[in-house]
Amino acid sequence: MSLMNKAIVATLPLVPKPLVRHFANRYIAGDKLEDAVRVANALNKRGICATIDVLGEEVDDRGEALAAVEDYKSVLAAIDAEKLDSNISLKPTMFGLKIDKGFCRENIGAICAEAKRYDNFVRIDMEDSSCTQDTLDLYYSLREEYGNVGTVIQSYLRRSLADCVGLAAAKANLRLCKGIYVEPREIAFKDKAVINANFGLLLDVLLGGGCYVGIATHDEKMVWEGSRAVHKFGLKRDQYEFQMLLGVDAKLRDVIVAQGHKLRVYVPFGTAWYPYSTRRLKENPHLAGQTFRNIFAKYEFE
Template sequence: MVRAFFLFLSRQKQLRRWMETSPVAQRLSKRFVAGETLEQALAVSRKLNKQGITVTLDHLGESVTSLAEAREARDVYRRTLDAIHAGDIQGNVSLKLTQFGLDLSYEECLANVEQLVRRAAELGSFVRVDMESSEYVDRTLDLVRTLHARHGAVGVVIQSYLYRSKDDIAKLCAEKIRVRLCKGAYLEPASLAFPQKSDVDRSYVELTQKLLTYGVYPAIATHDEAMIGQTKQFVSSKGIGRECFEFQMLYGIRADLQRQLVADGYRLRLYVPFGKAWYPYYMRRLAERPANVLFILRNLFRT
């Protein structure tokens, strides 16, 4: 119920306009967002690198309404890739295709993202294409496959709560396309996704083991200590080296667990979002964990 409520709020445009201009809300967003500017995100990235943590930078935004906006997003990401390289930051970028015009023109979206993947390949970097709601899965996978065949330097995200993900991962492993596995943060019908958390978790474990066995440098994205523990046990039992995969977590969530993973010798990358369009991302984080809601309420009454 709480999850559905916050996902509903994430789509409310009037509330979004108020939140993104409210000084109080902006202060609270700093729990999960590195800042509004690239410079702020780079400063956070340097601090994380010093702690032994790599990053993937995400310039927040999705569902643009014009191709001009899509091209602006492309240019921001181009500057981000160049800044990561120039600053010798251990990191790459993550992006959403609807920010690059997927709802408006597949061809324009492909052209925009191809410029970034080509540049990433030139710099020895990498572009991770985030997965959005189920209606975008086929187009997202088609675009990633096209760019991977042309340039490499691109991977994708698969969500364990979708029934189709088992087949998608089998194909992606065969194609040697890098995958980040997460549970999924969008509200989906029971006809497409597991409605019960226990089934989502079971799917996550199964898909994690497939990726670790057959995938190319998979990213295991979770804050769930049980999932992390099972991953550790599996790689140990199979003799899979810690250099063969990485854990991924979100900036601002479970810093204690992040420190422990690094101390134990595991590779960890944080998803570091920045930008002014932080509201939908922020609401999805609240939807995922009730503890995040309590944190916000406590701090709200302190302001």
């Protein structure tokens, strides 16, 4: 990472929110449900399915968590009404995981029940390591009751191999990604080569064990790992999928689709866009730096 880009990442918290929003726009469908519907519809027309996410996390107010349940019910109704090829993704801390685990389970359970009514599916995103065990517990318990639910495994976590052995035995539906949160070395691998090697290993454990896996990455090497594992286990198109984030590497998307794989794009929307956007910008400081340079270049000439 260049010094300039490092400095931009370090100073992100000081950047005025409208400016952050300016260069985070590419990662978000918009503020409203209709924006997510429009984006998911456009993706569907290009043979790509979606997973719609209402932005929001770390909720510490019960009323806000209950409001989030209603927001997701509206998303499920819109997916059904517009006949979108889309499921939903949600974050447990938006539903009160940090307030009360039972309350959180009730809230996500209500969404799973509603999704089941529409024959849809709920993906429980994985947040930082303080949530890992609770999220897996939630997943196992909700799956037993509703069935239509999956969660996420992060290849940077040292515990993930042991988790995957259990999840493979349960034939879980999982998304595998590298992991985005900043974790201490005792908990997460720090070396990119090890995180990547673990991604390949976990794919073998999960796909070899008969799990449905969403291979979530924009890294060509990990896309190759996915294709390798699909070939190794002789999987059919409906036994796995690739997943990417909105706003990242549209060219790679086209390559994956042209190769005949199923691809799903994560489509976040809503007004609580700030934490999601800053994580994305830290992932890609080059983009943040480029946008800064463009903005200031523009001001120089105006």
